[in-house]
Amino acid sequence: MDKAGYQLTDFLHGLSGKQGDEIIRRGTTRDLKAQTVLFHEGDPARQTYLVLKGRLKLGKVHELGKEVLIRYIGPGELAAMITVLEGRDYPVTAETVGETRVVGWDRRTMLQIMAECPQLSINMIRNSMDRLEDLQSRYLELHAEQVEKRIARSLLRIMKQSGRRSGDEIIIDFPISRQELADYTGTTLYTVSRTLSAWEKKGWVKSKRARIIIADPHALVLFSEKG
Amino acid sequence: MDKAGYQLTDFLHGLSGKQGDEIIRRGTTRDLKAQTVLFHEGDPARQTYLVLKGRLKLGKVHELGKEVLIRYIGPGELAAMITVLEGRDYPVTAETVGETRVVGWDRRTMLQIMAECPQLSINMIRNSMDRLEDLQSRYLELHAEQVEKRIARSLLRIMKQSGRRSGDEIIIDFPISRQELADYTGTTLYTVSRTLSAWEKKGWVKSKRARIIIADPHALVLFSEKG
DNA sequence: TTGTTTGTTTGCGCTGGCGCAAAGACAGTG
DNA sequence: CACTGTCTTTGCGCCAGCGCAAACAAACAA
Secondary structure, eight states, X not given: OOOSOOOTTOTTTTSOHHHHHHHHHTSEEEEEOTTOEEEOTTSBOOEEEEEEESOEEEEEEOSSSOEEXXXXXXXXXXXXXXXXXXXXXXXXXXXXXXXXXXXXXXXXXXXXHHHHOTHHHHHHHHHHHHHHHHHHHHHHHHHHSOHHHHHHHXXXXXXXXXXXXXXXXXXXXXXXXXXXXXHHHTSOHHHHHHXXXXXXXXXXXXXXXXXXXXXXXXXXXXXXXXX | OOOSOOOTTOTTTTSOHHHHHHHHHTSEEEEEOTTOEEEOTTSXXXXXXXXXXXXXXXXXXXXXXXXXXXXXXXXTOEEOGGGGSTTOBOSSEEEESSSEEEEEEEHHHHHHHHHHOTHHHHHHHHHHHHHHHXXXXXXXXXXXXXXXXXXXXXXXXXXXXXXXXETTEEEEOSOOOHHHHHHHHTSOHHHHHHHHHHHHHHTSEEEETTEEEESOHHHHHHHHHTO
């Protein structure tokens, strides 16, 4: 359990490592395998989770098949804040992407902790605001932007959140299939595949099965902004 | 300024009328004409607003023309919570729909009030959660649902938030143009117009210029769920 | 090795719904 | 009243991108 140096988006931002550890100790830490469902859309919300290591993906499904990928949740970020409110259900499903360590608190504990440490409320509000903004932008794009540009923006978003630099290239360091990228962008598997193939020919990206490397980030940014 | 009985979605939920009035007194109350821009997307966030009377609409624009209507804000709800965070810009533009009374607080005051009254933090979190859920659902729909169903759902959403019953019919009690309904739904003026015309023939809705009456809510609900 | 599973690519045809254009309806003003 | 600006309706043509189908490729197991 690493201490000290909680970052800006962090739930524990502004707290000392000691305070953070104490708070983590009051929850239940769990290690999860890849592709484990942590909670299901529609189930009563019992725990709020903080990701310590690894990554969750939050998805929402539509009657019969269609799915959207709302967001990836990385280390330091909360999932299911909704739990602090009484009698709510999870609005999304959370599944681990790789091996993932989370800590969970139930409502009572969470409210206690928040009462003792008002900074946490601010951090939660910051996090909700950030997510709301993100989704507002994507909502706008989904309506106003062409698919190819949206795919570009999606890749760049994911890259910012989880990219690992390697020379000029940027590696997205977790497996993401064409289908998932489609769900995240709001398009289809086929369109994503066609688009990535085209970009591969231009040398903008390289990709293997479920692995994407952005070879020319600059070109992608230009494309996403202009066309 | 009406006291007592703040409702569930309210910012002042759980407070006595007296406490609420005191908090309102510490802000700046303003009466605005219809179609007044309260704040602009991109401007530095200086004030958080609570709507006391009337209605705001929050919109976001895309480079050149295209616009989405993120949400209507009615009495009791907050706009621009983002202000409590340092150095942020408004992510949307807020414009009054009819005559509207709001009260605004700057960040310092807001943080003080929140520190004195932790319940407000919970209320703010509740409100962000609700909005996030709303937007997540609409994001899913925008991707997964056909336009006509989306228009139906949009109408029903607006109806729930601002409908006035009159016999079997439900009147949406503020002016909303085809263009606005299109921006809210994520489609075009033309498609909305064609759709409403068709529904008018079926007797589901009646509409005059910028006024919509839902004549057969039940039929609309059925249609939005099945088709 | 072979077989199985799971993911990816690409050709091809189809259509939902966008958006122009032009006419019509309504509200407000002087 | 006529005049002006704003909102609405509808016909029509077009195309982005969806989705089937079928082949292909990579990963893993036995």
